[in-house]
Amino acid sequence: MDKFGLDSLGVQEMHTAARALDTDASKYENDRNLEMQWAIKAYHHADTYFKLISTLDSRGLKLTRIDDEIYSKFKQKFPKFKLDILDNEELKSEESKALWRTFCNEFENVVEDFNFGTLIRIDAKKDYSEENTILVTRIQFYAIEIARNREGCNAACYGKPAPNEA
Numbered sequence: 001m002d003k004f005g006l007d008s009l010g011v012q013e014m015h016t017a018a019r020a021l022d023t024d025a026s027k028y029e030n031d032r033n034l035e036m037q038w039a040i041k042a043y044h045h046a047d048t049y050f051k052l053i054s055t056l057d058s059r060g061l062k063l064t065r066i067d068d069e070i071y072s073k074f075k076q077k078f079p080k081f082k083l084d085i086l087d088n089e090e091l092k093s094e095e096s097k098a099l100w101r102t103f104c105n106e107f108e109n110v111v112e113d114f115n116f117g118t119l120i121r122i123d124a125k126k127d128y129s130e131e132n133t134i135l136v137t138r139i140q141f142y143a144i145e146i147a148r149n150r151e152g153c154n155a156a157c158y159g160k161p162a163p164n165e166a
Contacts, residue, residue, distance in 0.1 A: 038117060042135075046119040046128045049145070054127075054160045058149040064111060067146050074143035077103050083144065083153045086122045091136060100140060107139045114139040124148050125156040 052061060064070065074081070077099060081090060090096055107114045118141040119133050126132045136144070148154045 042117060042119050046133070050127055050157070053149070053154045053157045055158075057158060058154040059152060061149050063142055063146055063149075066110065067142075070107070070111075070139070070143050071146045071150060073103065073106065074147055078143075081144075081147075083148050083151060084124050086120070086134065086144070088134070091134070091140070100137075103143070104137055104139045111139050111142065120144060124153040127157065127160060
């Protein structure tokens, strides 16, 4: 399998992808089908992750093959990051975005889908809900959740039913 998953595309899909790459980016509009596919993928990821932390002691949970490296670099770059309840300013302010961009780009060729939009819980003690969810990149999710797991922030979720099982 190739790195980008292109070997699974058919002739028509490859032609469509090639045409899309030749199109001026300013002419793109949001494709509702792509948005729906992303939403489904993001939901499944969130659901699967919550099932993991609610059925296992998350302190020993490994999310990637390089958890130690991600955790170390995260703690080095963001030593005072508040893990229990995420502060939007620590993620989305202009200053924070610059720091995160540098951090995230270190994992560009290391973590698959490092910049894929991923849902994360704001309050580590609560499950996923509309009010308790924000969008981050996949590597931000890994950094924060690896730290939450190692530092016991997700312990409150152990034994909770997943939102769709409650």
